[in-house]
Amino acid sequence: MKKLALSDDILLKVDKPARYIGNEVNSTIKDPEKVDIRFAFCFPEVYEIGMSHLGLQILYDMFNRRDDVWCERVFSPWVDLDKIMREEHIPLFALESQDPVKKFDFLGFTLQFEMCYTNILQVLDLSGIPLHSSDRTLDDPFVIGGGPCAYNPEPLADFFDMFYIGEGEVVYDELFDAYKKWKDSGKDRTAFLEMAAEIEGIYVPSFYRADYNPDGTIAAFTPVNAHAKEKIRRQALADMSTTTYPLKPIVPFIKVTQDRAVLEIQRGCIRGCRFCQAGMVYRPTRPRDINMLKETAKAMLRNTGHEEITLSSLSSSDYNELEEIVNFLIDEFHGQGVNISLPSLRIDAFSLDVMSKIQDIRKSSLTFAPEAGTQRMRNVINKGLTEEEILEGAGQAFEGGWNKVKLYFMLGLPTETEEDMEGIAVLSDKVARRYYEIPKEQRNGKCQITASSSFFVPKPFSPLQWAQMCPADEYVRRAGIVQEAMRNQLNRKSLRYNWHTAELTVLEGVFARGDRKMGTVLEEAYRLGCIYDSWNEHFRYDLWMQAFENTGIDPDFYNLRKREADEIFPWDFIDCGVTKSFLRKEWERAMNGEVTPNCRRQCSGCGAASYGGGVCYEGKN
Secondary structure, eight states, rough: OOSSSOHHHHHHTOGGGGGGGOOBTTOOOGGGGGGGGEEEEEEEEHHHTTOHHHHHHHHHHHHTTTTTEEEEEEEEEEEEEEEHHHTTOOOOOOTTTTOGGGGGSSSEEEEEOGGGGHHHHHHHHHTTTSSSSGGGOOOSSSEEEEEEGGSSSSGGGOOOSSOOOOOTTOOOHHHHHHHHHHHHOOOOHHHHHHHHHTSSSSGGGGGGEEOOOOTSEEEEEEOOSOOOOOEEBOOOOOOTSSOOOOOSOOOOOOOOTTTTTTEEEOOOOOOOTOOOSHHTTTOBEEOHHHHHHHHHHHHHHHHOOOEEEEEEOOOOGGGGGGHHHHHHHHHTTTTTTTTEOOOSSSSSHHHHHHHHHHSOOOOOOOOEEEEEESSHHHHHHHOOOEEEEEHHHHHHHHHTTEEEEEEEEESSOOOOOOOHHHHHHHHHHHHHHHHHHHHOOOOOOOOOOEEEEOOOOOTTGGGGGGGOOHHHHHHHHHHHHHHHHTTTTTTGGGEEEEEHHHHHHHHHHHHHSSOHHHHHHHHHHHHOOOOTTSSTOOOOHHHHHHHHHHOOOTTHHTTTTTTTTOOOTTTTEEESSSSSSHHHHHHHHTTTTTOOTTTTTTOOOOOOOOOOSSSSSSTOO
């Protein structure tokens, strides 16, 4: 029985002590003396959020299949334990061995959300690892980051030794093999970073220099080490069916946000929504083999005891064998109490037919994402969904027995008018009205339409990366317009409306498109006490504004400023497959309200074909 890093007295003082004790079902225990590399995989959030992340489960399984690597997990301590650890000088530890993180060879962060960045500094600080990569010695682990936010790593450049750009399954083995050679060589840290920089997809920020124009925009981004590449090429799997997938995912002791088995059915998306970074950087669409999915699903449910399985992808309706895998799961687990969850479905007859097979209609709600209230605005963002299709899909859902629908929208999109804002309320009312067109005796009680608005954030490598953002008070004003329009609708008693935190969105936007200067703001905000910024009860907008003032950096420069067509972006040194010229063409089509067909209907020449594999139509239409 391993000795816990925290005493019983401390565990009894904190909320949910099971977050910190490890030893869950299917976790991996190895002898540290028999491995060459110890890797601490950190999700910089609370345990319940981190343990819901599929990428953690995939890489944890993949790394631990190597006899010479032991991958363990690290999460941000919740605020109660954070306080105790600082007072008692307890170093942050990994769950499996309970050993201090500082003893590891690598500390890897998955970067899923910009507003987790202060938690990264918390983890480094509590681990006793210097915040700045330039201050680390041979006694410190190499700090590496990956995930969607790594597509603009520059705000974090000072704190990371390297970044992995792309899908983790591709070159980590090569990186580990290089590390073992370096470790035997006895050379300094720089020597390993130079070896790493030679590997496709690995970006070492200390090997590059950013020069600025007088107006604050980037003049040049230049390699300053002979081993550094001018372009870092995103790593992507060509065949999703040949890679490893966790057949024995870790089963948490406590309820987590996504407490279920997750089966990734494909990566990539054919749709081309212009606000969506994932739809661009994960191109081309790469489905998993149906037989592989069947065997994996059986193994995961058998090895975990989970009573629910989620079929995960960016657009589940576009997986060609969706009906087959759903019918297989229904038949295979009939009478065993296994629920099937299908996010990311389009609102069409096929999707509703599939949903009707797996949901208890009287208990569940359907979720659709029109994203905008008017057809003009949906054309701008290339949503590929007409009002007729939305109302037809809603009508079929209502006639099938559903009476609760959630509608997701965005406010603050480029070219948005007041009519577009009010259109959210008008469309929500039309959906409710469609319900009441059904004869009363055939209805399933009263209907409930819940509309939610997030605020638009331009993301790197999306066609809307050139867009200006709104200031926080303008986002709130626009939400107020929608709320007032809701009150004026005929079916207002059936309508509910809520929206996200505007100040949080503004900060997300600053870091999403920020450059290296943002590192000083991040460090200052952490020094002032910012942590767990994605949690409303801990978010301190006043402290963030103080950090900007203290560092002399204007957040409006990153959000409110117009981007010129030829501006050098902080992330332009990354080749994500989709070309900048294609993204610019899509931006111009957006400004003209022109729709680009999805990949199956017509190739738009985005550049993704250069990756090979998958289902790419480039040059075939």
